[in-house]
Amino acid sequence: MTFDLLRASLFAAVLIVLGGYMFVFRPLEGTVADRYSELDAARSTLERSLALAHRIPSLTAERATLAAQLDRVHVRERRAATVERFLHTVAGVAGRDDVAVESVAADAREGAPLAVAAHAHTPLFDELALDVSLRGRYGDVIRAVRELNGGDVATRISLSSLGNAGRRPGARPQLTAAFHVLLLREADDSTTHNARPR
Numbered sequence: 001m002t003f004d005l006l007r008a009s010l011f012a013a014v015l016i017v018l019g020g021y022m023f024v025f026r027p028l029e030g031t032v033a034d035r036y037s038e039l040d041a042a043r044s045t046l047e048r049s050l051a052l053a054h055r056i057p058s059l060t061a062e063r064a065t066l067a068a069q070l071d072r073v074h075v076r077e078r079r080a081a082t083v084e085r086f087l088h089t090v091a092g093v094a095g096r097d098d099v100a101v102e103s104v105a106a107d108a109r110e111g112a113p114l115a116v117a118a119h120a121h122t123p124l125f126d127e128l129a130l131d132v133s134l135r136g137r138y139g140d141v142i143r144a145v146r147e148l149n150g151g152d153v154a155t156r157i158s159l160s161s162l163g164n165a166g167r168r169p170g171a172r173p174q175l176t177a178a179f180h181v182l183l184l185r186e187a188d189d190s191t192t193h194n195a196r197p198r
Contacts, residue, residue: 075154075186079128082153082185089151099136099144128183135165135176154184
C-alpha cells in the first residue's frame, strides 16, 4: 500500500473543513438564530410602542372629553350640594313637564353599611339613595325621567312601582310611578355610607 500525498492532503483538508463546520459554524448558527429571535421580539415591541405613540393624541382627546363629561355632572361636589342640585332639577322637571312630584325621600332601605373586607378597594363612586314618586300622563312621566337622567347630576334611575292614579272627571288617565334613584358622586377615602352629609 503506497501513501499518496495528494489524497492524504485532500483528506486532511476535508477533515479540517468538517471540523471547522462542526466546532465553529454549528455553534454560531445557534447563536445567530437566537439573535434573530431577539431582533424579532425587539421589533415587535418597537412596533407596539410606535402604535401606542400614534394613539396618544386620540387618547388624550378622549380623556379630556371624559373629564368634561364628569365635570358636567358635578361628581366632585359635596353630598349636600349633589342632593340640592338634583332636587333643583326635580323642581324644574315638575314645572315644565306637567308632572306632579308626589314625594322625594331618602331611601329607607339604606341601613347600616355592610362589613367591608380589609383588602377591599375604595369604590370609585359614593351612592346617595333617594325614592322619588311622580304622577302624570305616561308620556309626561317618561319625558320627566329622561330629563332627570340627563340632568347635571350623575344618576342611576330604576322603576320601583307603577300604578294608576285616581282619575279626575274629564281628565286623561294618569299614573303614579315610583323610582329608586342613586345619585353618584366621586368617592374619597373619608366617604362611608353612614357618614354625615358634608
